[in-house]
Amino acid sequence: MRRAPIGRRIWLGVAVVLLIVLVVSGFMAPDSLPTPEYSESYKGPLSVFPFGNDDRGISLLPRVLQGAGIILVPALVAASVLMALSTLAGLARSAGIGWFDVVLTGFTELVGALPRLVIILVVAVAIPAIPAGYDALFGSEEAVGLLGGVGNAVRGLISRPSGQASLLPIALTWAILAAPQAMDEAAATAGRLGGARFVEALRAHGFSAIRIYFYHIVWLNLRSVVVRQGAEVITQVAFLEISLSYLARSQFLPAITHSDSSYSWASLLYDGYSWWLTVPPASAELTSSIPVWGQILSVIHYMTAPGAHILAVGLVLLALIALMAHGFRVAARGR
Numbered sequence: 001m002r003r004a005p006i007g008r009r010i011w012l013g014v015a016v017v018l019l020i021v022l023v024v025s026g027f028m029a030p031d032s033l034p035t036p037e038y039s040e041s042y043k044g045p046l047s048v049f050p051f052g053n054d055d056r057g058i059s060l061l062p063r064v065l066q067g068a069g070i071i072l073v074p075a076l077v078a079a080s081v082l083m084a085l086s087t088l089a090g091l092a093r094s095a096g097i098g099w100f101d102v103v104l105t106g107f108t109e110l111v112g113a114l115p116r117l118v119i120i121l122v123v124a125v126a127i128p129a130i131p132a133g134y135d136a137l138f139g140s141e142e143a144v145g146l147l148g149g150v151g152n153a154v155r156g157l158i159s160r161p162s163g164q165a166s167l168l169p170i171a172l173t174w175a176i177l178a179a180p181q182a183m184d185e186a187a188a189t190a191g192r193l194g195g196a197r198f199v200e201a202l203r204a205h206g207f208s209a210i211r212i213y214f215y216h217i218v219w220l221n222l223r224s225v226v227v228r229q230g231a232e233v234i235t236q237v238a239f240l241e242i243s244l245s246y247l248a249r250s251q252f253l254p255a256i257t258h259s260d261s262s263y264s265w266a267s268l269l270y271d272g273y274s275w276w277l278t279v280p281p282a283s284a285e286l287t288s289s290i291p292v293w294g295q296i297l298s299v300i301h302y303m304t305a306p307g308a309h310i311l312a313v314g315l316v317l318l319a320l321i322a323l324m325a326h327g328f329r330v331a332a333r334g335r
Contacts, residue, residue, distance in 0.1 A: 272311025
């Protein structure tokens with residue numbers, strides 16, 4: 001089997017590194033922020049490594065970690081659900097299940113006709129909290145015992161009191177809404193192999209059913225489609241959380257994706273934008289000499305003002321999430 005081109009391997013390495021950073025950051029997220037020190041307000045990254053301080057003199061690092069913790073588990077759960085549904089769709093098409101196409105068509109038409117953003121807003125308002133029993137299921141001593149030492153780490157990350165605002169219901173809803181298109185793509189990929197005829201041909205050559213379905217179909221053919229879909233859903237859930245949190249913050253509403261003691265990445269964008277509006281414009285003497293040069297000097301004036309790093313950190317986080325999805329997309333592209 002030919003190895004992937006060097007460019008795709010580089011993109012895969014970048015995407016995997018960014019995903020690992022997101023996972024590690026989520027596990028390291030603190031429960032609360034440090035005590036404000038107003039004398040340290042707006043100190044930049046060169047003074048307070050690595051991200052600088054906010055308007056209260058608190059390092060931005062805990063807020064970055066908390067934002068990763070808010071997104072991590074719901075995004076991974078949504079991606080896992082979507083990837084599982086896509087894989088099942090591809091396997092069903094390969095197995096030649098007669099009623100599958102009828103069910104997939106009906107499911108696609110039904111869910112595809114629903115307005116996604118409206119459904120998400122309804123779920124965000126109607127089911128804003130973690131359902132009762134979630135903590136007992138994922139954070140119980142029995143669950144930890146089954147997983148051993150890993151269970152303690154997982155419990156510390158995803159165990160939350162029932163009734164606390166959570167991104168999980170919203171992420172699961174988004175996975176279901178995105179499932180029809182993903183399942184249709186996976187089924188089409190399996191169909192191009194020949195469907196049941198492809199399976200029968202390999203069976204005639206003596207291959208076992210497990211090797212045919214999980215190696216030849218899933219690993220060799222569906223892998224690129226499923227991995228790309230999972231990476232895209234992680235990015236979509238992350239941007240969805242940031243959008244909803246920014247909306248709640250800008251309207252002075254309670255958070256609908258996380259507890260009030262946690263800070264989303266949206267808080268960096270909101271604080272950064274609020275800071276931007278308070279920065280006095282550059283002087284006329286600085287910007288009126290040469291039009292193009294004056295515009296450049298005006299931008300430099302804003303970006304070098306105390307507090308500019310808050311908005312910059314938020315924008316860089318968005319760029320890194322988008323870069324991760326793009327890396328998986330390029331790496332998983334069919335050869």
